[in-house]
Amino acid sequence: MADNEAFRQAIALIEKAQCVLVTTHTKPDGDACGCVAVMCEALRGLGKRAQPLFLSPIPQWYGFLFDEKTPVLRADVQTDDLSRGAFGPFDLIVILDTNSYSQLPRIEPFLKQTDAPILVIDHHATSDNIGQVEIVEPAAAAAGLVLYDFLTFAGWPITRRMAEGLFVAIATDTGWFQFNNTDSRTYRRAADLIDLGIEPADIYDKLYQNFSYPRFKLMQTMLSRLELHLGERYATQHILQADFEATGASYEDTENLINECHRISSVVVSSLLVELKDGRVRCSLRSRGDVDVSEIAAKFGGGGHKKAAGTFLPGPIDHAKRLIFTEVAQRLR
Numbered sequence: 001m002a003d004n005e006a007f008r009q010a011i012a013l014i015e016k017a018q019c020v021l022v023t024t025h026t027k028p029d030g031d032a033c034g035c036v037a038v039m040c041e042a043l044r045g046l047g048k049r050a051q052p053l054f055l056s057p058i059p060q061w062y063g064f065l066f067d068e069k070t071p072v073l074r075a076d077v078q079t080d081d082l083s084r085g086a087f088g089p090f091d092l093i094v095i096l097d098t099n100s101y102s103q104l105p106r107i108e109p110f111l112k113q114t115d116a117p118i119l120v121i122d123h124h125a126t127s128d129n130i131g132q133v134e135i136v137e138p139a140a141a142a143a144g145l146v147l148y149d150f151l152t153f154a155g156w157p158i159t160r161r162m163a164e165g166l167f168v169a170i171a172t173d174t175g176w177f178q179f180n181n182t183d184s185r186t187y188r189r190a191a192d193l194i195d196l197g198i199e200p201a202d203i204y205d206k207l208y209q210n211f212s213y214p215r216f217k218l219m220q221t222m223l224s225r226l227e228l229h230l231g232e233r234y235a236t237q238h239i240l241q242a243d244f245e246a247t248g249a250s251y252e253d254t255e256n257l258i259n260e261c262h263r264i265s266s267v268v269v270s271s272l273l274v275e276l277k278d279g280r281v282r283c284s285l286r287s288r289g290d291v292d293v294s295e296i297a298a299k300f301g302g303g304g305h306k307k308a309a310g311t312f313l314p315g316p317i318d319h320a321k322r323l324i325f326t327e328v329a330q331r332l333r
């Protein structure tokens, strides 16, 4: 558990606030989307105005967590709108599931100049100490677990809808209770959430059994490019801009596709490289051995966890692939 003093300070910040901006890392995953939805509902339950803001579009399969369309910075809202007009101003900013400026592109200048206090609730080891108050537990499997314990400590009601968001956060960050970050706390909190009336089988269908056909075709393309190296222990694959055009899939559709190759028993480290519109390459990394992929990501300015990390690399794909291969080879030899 995070220390109670941080909990108390966070409660004080929230009680004082009237209008709260709630945001999370770019390329939001289930933990990020779940936490934003839950935090907004918790704040509204306390009579506050809560404004969610994403830094890049949310995958459509998390859309059910929100009643309204959630704005995306630059697409729907400009940075200037955050401090004035109908959107702002805010007297508290809550950042969930990250504490790193590299994960908060385009909002970083606003965060650095705002007068509003910042509250961070996170579970990553990498930190830029963005918040005046921070509830950070690197040992927690999901930010949703940290948020759940905070809401419980505060004694604020957890509605069925909030329980669903927390369950999505916890279930997705543990790969539906498969990754080795899945500890007894994960299962206990999941059980508590089920007691609040959620339907895990229904959530599973919404999250995992609902590929669009374009997304499935994108996965087919990715799998057809799979290469195994280093004694079949390293799997690498890539997706090009042309693949999005050919399949009709979008960038958000790449989420979790990297995990497929870990069905091969020999694979301990994997990478998925995605060519971006601006020519850079987004590299995701996974490990299920002793290799700490966050070290590799950090070498290129990225971050994450020991078992799951990511970074941006200069293109083209082949060049990016060689950069990562060299790092993986050093660690697997």
Ligand SMILES: [Mn+2]
Pocket: 031, 032, 097, 123, 141, 142, 143, 173
């Ligand atoms: Mn997370």
